[in-house]
Amino acid sequence: MKTAKFIFKWIKGNRVTIILVLALMLTLNYIRSLVPLLNAKVFGILENSDTSSLPNFINNLFNNKSIPDQLITVAILIIVVVLIRDILNFILDAEIANASESIGTRIQVAFYKHVQDLPYSYLNRAETGDLIQRSINDVNRFKRFVGHVIPHMFNSIVIIVIFSAQMFAINVEYSLYALLFVPVLFFSSYFYFKKIRGKFTEIEEYEGKFTTVVQENLTGIRVVKAFAREKYEIDKFNDIMSKFTRSWRDINKDFSFYWGFTDLLSFAEILLAFVLAVIFTVNGKITLDQATAMFLLLQNILWPVRSLGRQISEMTKASIAGSRIEEVLNIPTEYKENDGHLKPKITGNIEFKDVSFKFDDASIETLKDINFKINEGETIALIGRTGSGKTALVSLINKMLDTTSGSILIDGIDIKDIDKKYLRSNVGLVLQEPFLYSRTVAENISIIDRNLSMDLIKKVASIASIHKDIEGFEKGYETMVGERGVTLSGGQKQRIAIARVLTKEKPILIFDDSLSAVDSETDVKIRNALKERQSKSTTIIITHRIVTAKDADRIFVMEDGTIKDIGTHEELINRPGLYQKIFNIQNYFKEEGLNTLKEGEAHV
Ligand SMILES: Nc1ncnc2c1ncn2[C@@H]1O[C@H](COP(=O)(O)OP(=O)(O)OP(=O)(O)O)[C@@H](O)[C@H]1O
Ligand SMILES: [Mg+2]
Missing domain, CATH: 1.20.1560.10 (ABC transporter type 1, transmembrane domain)
Structure with a gap:
């Protein structure tokens, strides 16, 4: 029946x-x-x-x-x-x-x-x-x-x-x-x-x-x-x-x-x-x-x-x-009848008010009582141990996940009242594990808009420090990616994903550990190029590296689903806590590396 x-x-x-x-x-x-x-x-x-x-x-x-x-x-x-x-x-x-x-x-x-x-x-x-x-x-x-x-x-x-x-x-x-x-x-x-x-x-x-x-x-x-x-x-x-x-x-x-x-x-x-x-x-x-x-x-x-x-x-x-x-x-779609329909101009102020979040199938809360304010144009680094809830936190900003309690305001407006697709088109997110289509490099960069000019594609590729790599491929920007073409390295994939998100000006940019697979030098180059862009987006960079975090206006330190500390690099290295610990470890290895190099030179 x-x-x-x-x-x-x-x-x-x-x-x-x-x-x-x-x-x-x-x-x-x-x-x-x-x-x-x-x-x-x-x-x-x-x-x-x-x-x-x-x-x-x-x-x-x-x-x-x-x-x-x-x-x-x-x-x-x-x-x-x-x-x-x-x-x-x-x-x-x-x-x-x-x-x-x-x-x-x-x-x-x-x-x-x-x-x-x-x-x-x-x-x-x-x-x-x-x-x-x-x-x-x-x-x-x-x-x-x-x-x-x-x-x-x-x-x-x-x-x-x-x-x-x-x-x-x-x-x-x-x-x-x-x-x-x-x-x-x-x-x-x-x-x-x-x-x-x-x-x-x-x-x-x-x-x-x-x-x-x-x-x-x-x-x-x-x-x-x-x-x-x-x-x-x-x-x-x-x-x-x-x-x-x-x-x-x-x-x-x-x-x-x-x-x-x-x-x-x-x-x-x-x-x-x-x-x-x-x-x-x-x-x-x-x-x-x-x-x-x-x-x-x-x-x-x-x-x-x-x-x-x-x-x-x-x-x-x-x-x-x-x-x-x-x-x-019969599974309800993520678009519900009482969804917000507002399409306000977004400039990039983000505020979390007592936000908690729990996955449906999890027994404990992944994020607990998160409170912070990020101002328009600010660059924030989010640092924390793996599993501390960084990806979950940024997924709330573009409504990929919904808060369990509390509210998130963008430019003073609760994101519950903002149209989901509109919000997402204003938040550029580079995923932790970028996905590339089996298409050409150019097509992969221009997924938001098929009609982008080659000039713009090259420009964003340069900001993402991938332009030279692409020029090195046999067919340049027309090289096929994936199963039918070249196999890209993890770092190349990440940089193409970064270029992709830069094709359109977005008031909010989020990089979820997007520089993890590139060397520190390229990392700095990309961040400097980003800074030089005319538009000043609110930027959240998730990272495990002190070198990536240290230039941010403020650094948020996450531990077990909460934000334990907020401060600048200088402030955080001078007070006991996770950031100082990570700094000491990474600094130790850096110095150790330099010493080893020097010793090596002395022996020659
Ligand atoms: N779909 C899911 N269902 C249930 N629990 C999840 C799901 N995805 C992630 N988690 C859990 O939520 C917690 C936070 O995960 P999240 O991905 O936000 O961590 P993260 O800080 O981004 O870690 P990493 O640095 O490794 O990327 C983890 O304990 C993880 O196991
Ligand atoms: Mg993550």
């Missing part, structure tokens, strides 16, 4: 086509049912009986004709009827294909759009393999069901109804006896396929796991190789594959039994109909042409009855696919 509702939701838009398809199906199958009647007519002509159940306007064509002429008329009529049947069939198939494609595309687009709008907190923990499985396999299965199985199911029903009606119109008693096995044939399919529904769900789940394993293996292939985990990976794959194969084998065994059994039933049905036809004819209850007509009509019903069973099986599969799609579609 739920599936029916779901299907109805998607086919509503194609109402006219559906009515046309149904009308065509009825006409087509009525015309189809004339073929057995015309075949039987031959016996009527030879026996000179007047019992044909063909409609009058066809029967009248035979009046006052010699037997050879009547036979020729039958032949011509069969050709005409078959021709009309095939033309209608062609139109019907084309209509179904059209409707199917448009319904399928609608589902696919809606699904994809919905996934884009899902909250970051959901996507962050969702299994990619499972989502890929749902958006490709399940959507395709459902699309096939709506566009292929449902029309054929209706067609089977229409054939069964029209053909048995033709039989009953000829002789009720014979039809009742002859169709005795048909319900058995139908119910055996129905109950059989109902029984195996669970196994299909199992297979779907294995398919999802299988996609995840392959996807994880391919994206993490370097880890696999570095740790010589090939055997473990293959074993894991084999394990899922063998479970998957076992489930299919079970289903296929059941299938073989089902087809064998229903083959036998169909054969028994045909035999029964034949014996009955002989008995009824010999007893004079029906004429030879009536017997032939009913026998042929019945044969035409058997296949649709059996395939109705198969179509019901597809229905179970499709309902599973449908519910898996619906499950995702």
Whole structure:
């Protein structure tokens, strides 16, 4: 029932086509049912009986004709009827294909759009393999069901109804006896396929796991190789594959039994109909042409009855696919009705007021009672141990995550009241793990706006200290990145990600550990170039390095989800605390390094 509702939701838009398809199906199958009647007519002509159940306007064509002429008329009529049947069939198939494609595309687009709008907190923990499985396999299965199985199911029903009606119109008693096995044939399919529904769900789940394993293996292939985990990976794959194969084998065994059994039933049905036809004819209850007509009509019903069973099986599969799609579609998107709609001019003052944050699935708060004010144009360095909540804190600023309590104000306005997309377009964020597309370097830099000039792309690349590296590539800015092109180093990726965020002036810029993979010298170069830019954005730099932090206007020291200290470099190195400790350690290594170098020189 739920599936029916779901299907109805998607086919509503194609109402006219559906009515046309149904009308065509009825006409087509009525015309189809004339073929057995015309075949039987031959016996009527030879026996000179007047019992044909063909409609009058066809029967009248035979009046006052010699037997050879009547036979020729039958032949011509069969050709005409078959021709009309095939033309209608062609139109019907084309209509179904059209409707199917448009319904399928609608589902696919809606699904994809919905996934884009899902909250970051959901996507962050969702299994990619499972989502890929749902958006490709399940959507395709459902699309096939709506566009292929449902029309054929209706067609089977229409054939069964029209053909048995033709039989009953000829002789009720014979039809009742002859169709005795048909319900058995139908119910055996129905109950059989109902029984195996669970196994299909199992297979779907294995398919999802299988996609995840392959996807994880391919994206993490370097880890696999570095740790010589090939055997473990293959074993894991084999394990899922063998479970998957076992489930299919079970289903296929059941299938073989089902087809064998229903083959036998169909054969028994045909035999029964034949014996009955002989008995009824010999007893004079029906004429030879009536017997032939009913026998042929019945044969035409058997296949649709059996395939109705198969179509019901597809229905179970499709309902599973449908519910898996619906499950995702029912997850609320991050855009809620009471979302803010304000689009104020943002200059870059940020204020956190008693902000706390907890991940849905975590037991303790990741951020606790955070209070601070950052002024427009200020540069803040955020330093703290790994896991202290730095990424979580900046993710609150552009509403990737939502505060659990407290409020964040930007230029005095609570970000809850600011339009999410607008806010994000004003906050430039360079992620800790930059993602580059398999496109050219230039395209990767210009993702915000496809029409950026080459001059601007080069300018931002220079600020990010990546211009020289790019010039060094064989095809320069047109070099492909990733799987189809060059493999970039971690530092190169980070710098391309930085260049990307600089293509548009943003009042707020956040660099989440974005310089971790570049050497200290390049780090300084990039920060100096950033300073020289005309616009003065409020800048938050997350880092583990004192050299990166020390030039900031103020430094925030994070510990266990709280801001423990705030001050300038000079202030912080002079009071006991985490910053001083990090400074001492990093300074010690720096001096140690210099001493070692000097000693080395002395030895030469
Ligand atoms: N999706 C999540 N669900 C639950 N807990 C999470 C999630 N993401 C991060 N955490 C936890 O929240 C805490 C803070 O993580 P966060 O990524 O903000 O740290 P960080 O300071 O940025 O660390 P790093 O310097 O390593 O990047 C960590 O303990 C982490 O395990
Ligand atoms: Mg982080």
